[in-house]
Amino acid sequence: MRGKGYRRVSDASYAYLLIIPLIIFELGLTVYPLVYSFWTSLHNTNLAANTDKYVGLANYIHVFTSSATLNSLQLSLVFMITVVISSVLLGIGIALLLNEEFVGRGLVRALVLLPWAIAEYSCAIMWSGIYNQSYGFLNGLLMQLGIIREYTSFVTPAYAIYAVAIAYTWHYTPLGAFFFLGSLQAVPQDLYSQAKIDGAKVFRRFWVVTRPFMRHSFMIVAILSVVQALQALDLVFVMTFGGPGVATQVLPYLVYRETFATMSLGLGASLAWTLSALIIALTTVLFVLLTRRR
Amino acid sequence: MTEKKQETQDISRRKYLKYVAAGVVAVAAVGGGAYYYSTMPPTPAPTATATPTMTATATATETGTTFTGPNQPPLYFDIWLALPDIVKMNMDNFNAQNNETGQVSVVSGDYTSVVETKLISKSKIDMVFGTPVQAVRWYKAGWLNSVDEGPHYSDIVKDIYPWVVDLMEQPQGGHLGWPYFVGGDVLHTNDKMLGQMLGRTPEASDYPKTWDDVLNQCREAKQKGLSNQPFLPEWYAWLGGLPSYIQVQCYSEGEFLFDKNFDPTFDVNTPFADVLTNWKAFVDEGLAPTSEFATTEAEHIAAFCTGKYLYSVQRDYDCYSFNDPTKSKMAGYSHIVYPMPGRTHDAAALIGGLFLISNNKFFDRDAWQSFRHFRLIEHFAWKDKNGNYAAKNYQNVFPVWMGYPSMNNDPATRALWVSKGWMSADDFDNNTKMIEGTKVPPVYKGCIWFQEWLIGSGGVNDLVPQVMSGKIKVDECVTTLRALAVDLKNKYS
Numbered sequence: 001m002r003g004k005g006y007r008r009v010s011d012a013s014y015a016y017l018l019i020i021p022l023i024i025f026e027l028g029l030t031v032y033p034l035v036y037s038f039w040t041s042l043h044n045t046n047l048a049a050n051t052d053k054y055v056g057l058a059n060y061i062h063v064f065t066s067s068a069t070l071n072s073l074q075l076s077l078v079f080m081i082t083v084v085i086s087s088v089l090l091g092i093g094i095a096l097l098l099n100e101e102f103v104g105r106g107l108v109r110a111l112v113l114l115p116w117a118i119a120e121y122s123c124a125i126m127w128s129g130i131y132n133q134s135y136g137f138l139n140g141l142l143m144q145l146g147i148i149r150e151y152t153s154f155v156t157p158a159y160a161i162y163a164v165a166i167a168y169t170w171h172y173t174p175l176g177a178f179f180f181l182g183s184l185q186a187v188p189q190d191l192y193s194q195a196k197i198d199g200a201k202v203f204r205r206f207w208v209v210t211r212p213f214m215r216h217s218f219m220i221v222a223i224l225s226v227v228q229a230l231q232a233l234d235l236v237f238v239m240t241f242g243g244p245g246v247a248t249q250v251l252p253y254l255v256y257r258e259t260f261a262t263m264s265l266g267l268g269a270s271l272a273w274t275l276s277a278l279i280i281a282l283t284t285v286l287f288v289l290l291t292r293r294r
Numbered sequence: 295m296t297e298k299k300q301e302t303q304d305i306s307r308r309k310y311l312k313y314v315a316a317g318v319v320a321v322a323a324v325g326g327g328a329y330y331y332s333t334m335p336p337t338p339a340p341t342a343t344a345t346p347t348m349t350a351t352a353t354a355t356e357t358g359t360t361f362t363g364p365n366q367p368p369l370y371f372d373i374w375l376a377l378p379d380i381v382k383m384n385m386d387n388f389n390a391q392n393n394e395t396g397q398v399s400v401v402s403g404d405y406t407s408v409v410e411t412k413l414i415s416k417s418k419i420d421m422v423f424g425t426p427v428q429a430v431r432w433y434k435a436g437w438l439n440s441v442d443e444g445p446h447y448s449d450i451v452k453d454i455y456p457w458v459v460d461l462m463e464q465p466q467g468g469h470l471g472w473p474y475f476v477g478g479d480v481l482h483t484n485d486k487m488l489g490q491m492l493g494r495t496p497e498a499s500d501y502p503k504t505w506d507d508v509l510n511q512c513r514e515a516k517q518k519g520l521s522n523q524p525f526l527p528e529w530y531a532w533l534g535g536l537p538s539y540i541q542v543q544c545y546s547e548g549e550f551l552f553d554k555n556f557d558p559t560f561d562v563n564t565p566f567a568d569v570l571t572n573w574k575a576f577v578d579e580g581l582a583p584t585s586e587f588a589t590t591e592a593e594h595i596a597a598f599c600t601g602k603y604l605y606s607v608q609r610d611y612d613c614y615s616f617n618d619p620t621k622s623k624m625a626g627y628s629h630i631v632y633p634m635p636g637r638t639h640d641a642a643a644l645i646g647g648l649f650l651i652s653n654n655k656f657f658d659r660d661a662w663q664s665f666r667h668f669r670l671i672e673h674f675a676w677k678d679k680n681g682n683y684a685a686k687n688y689q690n691v692f693p694v695w696m697g698y699p700s701m702n703n704d705p706a707t708r709a710l711w712v713s714k715g716w717m718s719a720d721d722f723d724n725n726t727k728m729i730e731g732t733k734v735p736p737v738y739k740g741c742i743w744f745q746e747w748l749i750g751s752g753g754v755n756d757l758v759p760q761v762m763s764g765k766i767k768v769d770e771c772v773t774t775l776r777a778l779a780v781d782l783k784n785k786y787s
Contacts, residue, residue, distance in 0.1 A: 017314070132589070153585035243755070
C-alpha cells in the first residue's frame with residue numbers, strides 16, 4: 001500500500017508536467033519578443049535620431065495612410081495571388097503527371113523536387129541571370145528562336161513584380177506538387193474504372209473522383225502558399241532590391257528597409273505587426289472556406 | 295460506446311518537484327552560460343607583468359607615448375566581402391609585429407545591418423568598415439571613436455590628402471576614421487565601338503566633354519547600328535549605384551545638392567533637374583536600359599564587359615575587369631574619360647571605404663585597451679611598424695587608389711598596373727589628378743539623414759526610377775525630394 005504523498009495522474013498530465021520547463025523557455029524566446037515588438041511599435045524609436053517616445057497608435061495610423069505602405073500592400077497582394085494560383089495549378093498538373101506510370105518516374109520525381117531544395121538566395125541569383133537584359137539566358141533563347149530581334153528587359157517597373165513571382169513559383173511549386181501527389185496515391189483505382197464505365201471523360205473523372213481526395217492537400221498547399229508568399233523577402237532582396245524604384249517593394253521588404261536602413265524600429269515593428277495580421281486574416285478566411293462542409 | 299480506461303501512473307510530489315527542478319536548472323545553466331559567453335570578453339590570462347597603467351608603463355618616444363601590456367582580449371575586425379585575403383594578410387602582419395591577437399571575420403549578407411546590430415548590442419566588435427554616409431550616423435549615435443587620439447594622428451594628417459581630413463571632420467568634433475581606399479565613379483569608354491563609330495582609332499580629344507556630348511555620341515552609335523542601347527548608367531539600387539551616380543553627375547555640373555547647413559540648394563531650375571532631364575532623354579530615345587534599376591553591382595560590371603555599350607559610369611577600379619581578356623570582350627579598349635564630363639568637371643572621387651573603430655568609452659576601455667585599438671586602425675590605415683603602407687598589399691593585386699599622395703604617385707604602382715594591363719599610363723595619371731582635385735560636398739560633414747534621403751522611403755532611389763518610367767515628371771521629383779530634405783532636417787534636429 002502506498003504511503004502519503006502519492007497520487008494518481010494520467011499519462012497526459014504527466015507529459016504536460018515534464019514539458020513545463022520547455023514551455024517556460026519557449027515563452028521567453030517567442031512570447032517576450034512578440035510583446036516587446038508590439039511595445040516598440042507604440043513608440044517612435046529611431047536609433048539614428050536617438051528618440052524613443054511613446055506615440056500610441058501613430059505608427060499604425062502612418063502605416064494605413066502612407067502611400068508607400070499602400071503601394072507595398074498592393075504589391076504583396078498581387079505577388080501572393082500570382083504565386084498561389086500558379087503554384088497550385090502547376091502543382092496539381094505536375095502531381096497528375098507524376099502519378100502516371102512511366103519509365104524513370106522515380107528519377108523525374110527527384111528532379112522535380114530540385115527547385116524546392118535550392119536555397120531561395122541561390123534561386124534569386126539564378127533567375128537574375130536568366131532575366132538579365134545584357135547577357136541573360138531568356139533573352140538569348142528568345143533571340144535564337146526568332147521571337148525577339150533585340151535583347152529586352154523583363155524586369156520593367158510594370159512587370160517586375162510578375163517576374164519575381166514567376167521565380168518564386170518555380171521555387172515553391174514542387175512542395176505543393178508532392179502534397180497533391182500524396183493525395184492522388186490515396187485514390188482507389190477502381191473508382192476511375194467505374195467512372196470510365198459510366199462514360200465519364202477525363203475532366204469529369206478528375207472533377208468527380210480525384211478532386212474530393214485532394215481537398216485537404218489543396219487546403220494545406222493554399223494556406224502554406226499564402227503564408228510563404230506574403231513573407232517572401234530573400235528573393236526580392238537579391239533579385240531586385242525592391243526596384244526598379246518601388247516596383248517590387250513588397251511589405252516584408254518595407255519592414256526590412258524601415259527597420260535596418262533607416263533605423264526606425266517603431267515604424268518597422270508596426271509594419272511587421274500589420275503584415276502578421278494580414279497573414280492571419282487571410283489564412284483564417286481560407287481555412288474557414290476550405291473546411292466548410294456542405 | 296466503450297470506455298477507454300486511461301492508463302495512470304503513480305507520481306509523488308517529491309519526484310515531480312525533482313524533475314521540474316532538474317529541468318529548470320538545466321535550462322538556466324544553458325541559457326545563462328550562453329548569455330555569459332556572448333556578452334563577456336574572455337578574461338585575460340594572468341602574467342608576471344603587472345596590469346599596465348599610463349604611469350607604470352608609459353614610455354616617451356619620438357613618435358609619442360607607447361604602452362605595454364597583455365594583448366588580450368583579441369581584437370575583432372569584422373569585414374565585408376572585398377579582398378578578405380589581403381585583410382587577413384595585414385592582420386597577420388599586425389599580430390606578428392605587435393605580438394597581438396587580432397582576428398578577422400567576414401560578414402556575409404547585409405554588412406551594414408549586421409554591424410549596426412552588433413554596435414547597438416555592444417557585441418565584441420573593435421574595427422569595422424563603413425562608407426562616410428553610414429559612418430556619420432554611427433558616430434552621431436556614439437558607437438564610433440574619433441581617430442584624433444591616435445598616437446600617429448598628426449603624422450597621418452601630414453601624409454594624407456587634405457580633402458580627406460576635411461571630409462572626416464565632424465561638426466561635434468573629431469574625425470570619423472581613415473580611408474582604406476579612395477576613388478569614385480567615372481565614365482568608362484569602349485574604344486572598340488567608338489573606333490568603329492569614328493572610323494579611326496579614338497583619341498582623348500574624341501571623348502565627351504559634357505553629358506549632352508555623351509547623349510549625342512550614343513545617338514550616333516545607335517543610328518549606325520553599333521549598339522541598341524549604347525549607354526549603361528549606374529542605376530542599380532545599392533548605395534554605391536544610383537545614389538552615387540546622381541551625386542557624380544550633379545557634382546560635375548557644379549551642383550552639390552546641400553549647403554553647409556544641410557539646406558537643399560537644388561530646385562527645378564538648377565543642374566539637378568538638368569541631370570534628370572538628361573537621363574530621361576536616354577530612356578525616351580531607347581539609349582539606356584531601365585532594367586539597370588533592378589540589377590546589382592556585379593551584373594552592372596558584367597554587362598559592360600559584354601562590349602555592347604559605348605559608355606558606362608562605373609567605379610574607377612573596375613577598369614580591372616573591363617580590360618581583362620578573360621572577362622571582357624573589349625579588353626585593352628576601355629579607358630577613363632578625363633576630365634569628368636560636365637560644366638565644372640568636378641569629380642566626386644570620394645572615399646570608397648573607411649576603417650572605423652568602435653567607441654572606447656562606449657565599450658568601457660581603459661587607456662591600454664584604447665591604445666591597442668588606435669594601434670590597430672593606424673596599422674591598417676597607414677603604416678606598419680616597419681614604416682610600410684599596409685594598403686600597398688591591396689594595390690599589388692587590385693587597382694585601388696589610396697588616401698595618400700605618395701602611394702598614388704608611386705612610379706612602381708603605376709608601372710605595375712600598366713604592365714598588368716589594368717589601365718593605360720594616361721588613365722592612371724588622369725584618375726590620380728581627379729582624386730587630388732576632389733572637392734568635399736558639405737553634406738558629408740555631419741549630415742546623419744543624407745543616407746535616408748538617398749535610399750529611404752520616398753527618397754532618390756524611389757522617385758528617380760519613377761521619373762524614368764514616366765510615372766512622375768522631373769519637376770515633381772525635384773520638388774518632392776527638396777521637401778523630403780527639409781522634413782528630414784527637421785526630424786533629426
